[in-house]
Amino acid sequence: MRLSCYLVFCVLLVPSLQQENEEPNTFTECTDGYEWDSERQHCKDINECLTIPDACKGEMKCINHYGGYLCLPRSASVISDSHPDPGPAGNPHGGAGTDQRNNPCPNGYQPDSQGLGTCVDVDECAHEIDDCLPSQECVNIPGGFHCKCPDGYRKIGNECVDIDECRYRYCQHRCVNSPGSFTCQCEPGFQLASNNRSCVDVNECSMGAPCQQRCYNTYGTFLCRCNQGYELDQDGYSCNDIDECSYSSYICQHQCVNEPGRFSCICPEGYNLLGTRLCQDINECETGAHTCTEQQSCVNFHGGYRCVEKNLCIEPYIQVSDNRCMCSSSNPLCRDEPGSVVYRYMSITSDRSVPSDIFQIQATSVYPRAYNTFQIRSGNEQGDFYIRQINNISAMLVLARPITGPQEYVLDLEMLTTNSLLSYRSSSVLRLTIFVGAHPSRTSHCIIYWAIKLFSW
Known part of the structure; x- marks a missing residue:
């Protein structure tokens, strides 16, 4: 198919007058595709379909055009030369009583409306005298018009077909094609960047994320966390107190x-x-937070204290030092009594594990060939304690059964000393008061060691 298009211009060259009495000479020239019409005094179009033998080959038909001709399929439709020529500006179908024969301008032009004798372009697109298809856009050009596909379309045959931009991966995440255009969409947790194609992370924490306590932004999402002492609920947002x-x-x-x-x-x-x-x-005895008198001693125990008399000796015993009483062998009343009694105090907590060593007895004076034995003389009627002898001079008081407080025990721990060669026999008593606290303790327990001094007679 051969397609030839020409723009038409008519140039009139008029030399300046040399002398008033001389007849001016006029020169005319037309562009290709036009020839000078001396009778009408303007350039007229050449009908190439008539002047060129066999202008179009095959099944193509020849259509004369302003300044050229077109070879188109026989089924094609165009605006023929018989279409009314444009008239003055604003009247595309020609003014009253005017036709192309009286139009001194080439096709596609018309005389200016001010009568200056110039030719102005006719906007075929504005006056809708173009032959563009509905899918095409009309673009006015000097002396004619041009049909083109709008942005987002491409020409296939005579039609403009939408371009599927999504096939070219214009978007970072998701692309949605639309007629003549496309839009980009982002996955949840992202938003479009300023270029409308890339996706940037959304900081949900700064946009009111539903976290009850703490929010941590991550790429494309966010995480809720709880403060110390709380745990995250199954909904992923709420925080529940930890018991x-x-x-x-x-x-x-x-x-x-x-x-x-x-x-x-x-x-x-x-x-x-x-x-x-x-x-x-709290050791009330050390802090002074007690009510004991000067004649009393303050004894601290777990959870409290006790005021005891300083002189606990009862006849026939006499006090020889703090907490120590003696019964003289010269006193007949002391014959069947222990030679000495020592008063001591200790404290243990409730629910102590058993068996448990709680108090050790140690003899400080040892005589040659003397043999010592240890026993609980009184105060153990329920069998809560027993004595484990370690050697000839020491023994251990053992808690045998679990006990609870608050309560107290008064145990007479006796050491018997015998010497078979001298037919010697004596005894000493440690009167131990045990205060059992009202509350258990989970700390380690200590063994109280106490020494019993043996006295000779």
Whole structure:
């Protein structure tokens, strides 16, 4: 198919007058595809379909065009030369009583409306006298018009077909094609960048994420976390308080109290909180927080104290030192009584594990060939304790059964000394008062060692 198009211009060259009495000479020239019409005094179009033998080959038909001709399929439709020529500006179908024969301008032009004798271009697109298809856009050009496909379309045959931009991966995440265009969409957790194609992460934490306590932004999403003492609910957003007290009975030495996001340990009366979990006995005797008189001694025990008389000796015993009483052998009333009684005090906690060594007795004076034995003389009617002899000069008081407080025991721990060669026999008693505290302790226990001094007669 041969397609020839020409733009038409008519140029009139008129030399300046040399002398008033001389007849001017006029020169005319037309562009290709036009020839000068001396009768009408303008350039007229050459009909190449008539002047060129066999202008179009095959099944193509020849259509004369302004300044050229077109070879088109026989089924093609065009605006023929018989279409009314444009008239003055604003009247594309020609003015009243005018036709192309009276139009001195080439096709596609018309005289200016001010009568200046110039030719102005006719906007075929604005006057809708173009032959563009509905899918095409009309573009006005000097002396004619041009049909083109709008942005986002490409020409296939005579039609403009939408370009599927999504096939070329214009978008970072998702592409949605639309007629003549496309839009980019982002996955959840992202938003379009300023170029409308890339996707950038959304900081949900700064945009009101539904986290109850703490929010951490991550790439494309976010995470909720809870403060210490709370745990994340199954919904992934809410925080529930952790009941630390339910995890273990050993979390506090005495009592655990759960609070929102934390827990606290409290101690019973007579104890101070040591650190955050342990309870330490208050020694009222050392702090002076007691009511004992000058004639009394203050004895501290777990959770409290006791005031005891300084002189505990009862006849026939006489006091020889603090907490020590003696019964002289010269006194007939002392014949069947222990030679000495020593008063001591100790404290243990409730629910102590058994068997448990709690008190050791040690003889400080040893005579040659003397043999010592140890026993509980009184105060152990329930069998809560027993004596384990270690050697000839020491023994251990053992707690045999679990005991609970508050309560107290008064045990007479006796050491019998015999010498078969000298037919010697004596005894000494340690009167031990044991205070059992009201509360158990989970700390390590200590053994109290005490020495009994033997006296000779």
